[in-house]
Amino acid sequence: MGHSEFILRNQPAQKPLSLDELWMxxxxxxxxxxxxxxVVRAEGLYYYNDRGDKIIDASSxxxxxxxxxxxxxxxxxxxxxxxxxxxxxxxLRAQPKSFELASRIAELTPGDLNRIFxxxxxxxxxxxxxxxxLAYHQARxxxxxxxxxxxxxxxxxxxxxxxxLSGIVNNRRRYGPGVAGVVHMRHTQLDDRYxxxxxxxxxxxxxxxxxxxxxxxAENIAACFVEPIAGSTGCLVPPKGYLERLRQICxxxxxLLVFDEVITGFGRTGQPFAAQSFGVTPDIMTxxxxxxxxxxxxxxxxVSERVHDSIMSAAQEGAIEFFHGYTYSGHPAACAAxxxxxxxYRDEGLFERARELAPYFQRAMFSLKGTKNVTDxxxxxxxxxxxxxxxxxxxxxxxxxxxxxxxNGLNLKNTGDSALVAPPFIAERKDIDEIHDKLERTLAAL
Ligand SMILES: Cc1ncc(COP(=O)(O)O)c(C=O)c1O
Numbered sequence: 001m002g003h004s005e006f007i008l009r010n011q012p013a014q015k016p017l018s019l020d021e022l023w024m025x026x027x028x029x030x031x032x033x034x035x036x037x038x039v040v041r042a043e044g045l046y047y048y049n050d051r052g053d054k055i056i057d058a059s060s061x062x063x064x065x066x067x068x069x070x071x072x073x074x075x076x077x078x079x080x081x082x083x084x085x086x087x088x089x090x091x092l093r094a095q096p097k098s099f100e101l102a103s104r105i106a107e108l109t110p111g112d113l114n115r116i117f118x119x120x121x122x123x124x125x126x127x128x129x130x131x132x133x134l135a136y137h138q139a140r141x142x143x144x145x146x147x148x149x150x151x152x153x154x155x156x157x158x159x160x161x162x163x164x165l166s167g168i169v170n171n172r173r174r175y176g177p178g179v180a181g182v183v184h185m186r187h188t189q190l191d192d193r194y195x196x197x198x199x200x201x202x203x204x205x206x207x208x209x210x211x212x213x214x215x216x217x218a219e220n221i222a223a224c225f226v227e228p229i230a231g232s233t234g235c236l237v238p239p240k241g242y243l244e245r246l247r248q249i250c251x252x253x254x255x256l257l258v259f260d261e262v263i264t265g266f267g268r269t270g271q272p273f274a275a276q277s278f279g280v281t282p283d284i285m286t287x288x289x290x291x292x293x294x295x296x297x298x299x300x301x302x303v304s305e306r307v308h309d310s311i312m313s314a315a316q317e318g319a320i321e322f323f324h325g326y327t328y329s330g331h332p333a334a335c336a337a338x339x340x341x342x343x344x345y346r347d348e349g350l351f352e353r354a355r356e357l358a359p360y361f362q363r364a365m366f367s368l369k370g371t372k373n374v375t376d377x378x379x380x381x382x383x384x385x386x387x388x389x390x391x392x393x394x395x396x397x398x399x400x401x402x403x404x405x406x407x408n409g410l411n412l413k414n415t416g417d418s419a420l421v422a423p424p425f426i427a428e429r430k431d432i433d434e435i436h437d438k439l440e441r442t443l444a445a446l
Contacts, residue, residue: 004036010051039055042065056410058421059421067344069424071293074292080336090325097335097339101116105291105300124299125157131322134222149223154260188242193376206241209250218255223255224250229383244279259282261273261285284307292337293341357427364436366379368386368436374443408442419439421439423435
């Protein structure tokens, strides 16, 4: 493999950056290194490359920078925290901000999802939620409940639990059998195209869960995992009645319902969580990304009091109730970032702002219908996706599109030939117009 290097144009006197040593995640490394796109600064809605070009961030980084980039309040809170208390073991010791942040998150979660377990990423949140589900059934003597139900086209992170739940073939095909006993419902994308909001058709797809109950026996199923809106795979909005039906089947058969809200959590749908937007409360909920506005890595699992209390009361007095945790669970700097972030969301009314901007944003995205290469648009809240027609090699045109968009001053995330648009909540109508115009112009010339 040849050597690649890059001269930063804002620091031409420095020695070139070697690109060889870094193995980049979820990136065609050879392609990137032959034609790198490097960001050196960010502020508000914009990234800046080393030439000083402004690039509007149409996917909030990776759906995480909801309050806009480089928020001073968050940076200062982290700085102060690291000077005051940099670290204390989260096992057997604690620091006040982890309790404070857990209480603040519990104020936002629906129902009795009031017990919060901290992790460092969405992937860790998913694997933690799987363990909570198993521990809950064990605590109640239902030791046979070890199977998980997931869904085609699901993305639940990259750890082995999440990969087993995954419904995206490339994320699983190289990694062996992984966690046994995971079965997948069908995904919810039907043949209809350009459906705005929740599709009218498709609620009956939730009955796939019932088929697994009939095939394997409810007494063997621990939990059903879904993203309320399947995100990474291209914003698949749940059909009307679908999540309600899953809830009903889970209740009837004592199966835990888990919502993976790593993308949808913290205002993306106009409510704190998609659970509230769709009026369905799960038993366990995972979150990460916008929890700290991406200023620190952090995730969390919100667990219903019922589930939590069962696990607590099954353990002997004085014993550890749940054998799980990470060195950096509830890291002081991450907690400080989380608290500062939630303050911003509250003080600036950003969830309401997302809700108010959503119809304008959705109109702009659906007006891409008819643009060259676009074959479908889907969306809900401040989240939308459009598909471009494959050029024969799946994902090649999507990758080309994201590169050309970046060169034209717009950053977004693609998954294969789907492009995911999720602007920060501080965006205004003029910013949506800029995103729309850049998309339209770049698509037309693709
Ligand atoms: C629904 C969902 N779950 C889990 C994850 C994994 O999160 P992380 O990349 O922080 O591990 C993601 C990431 O995009 C996600 O969208």
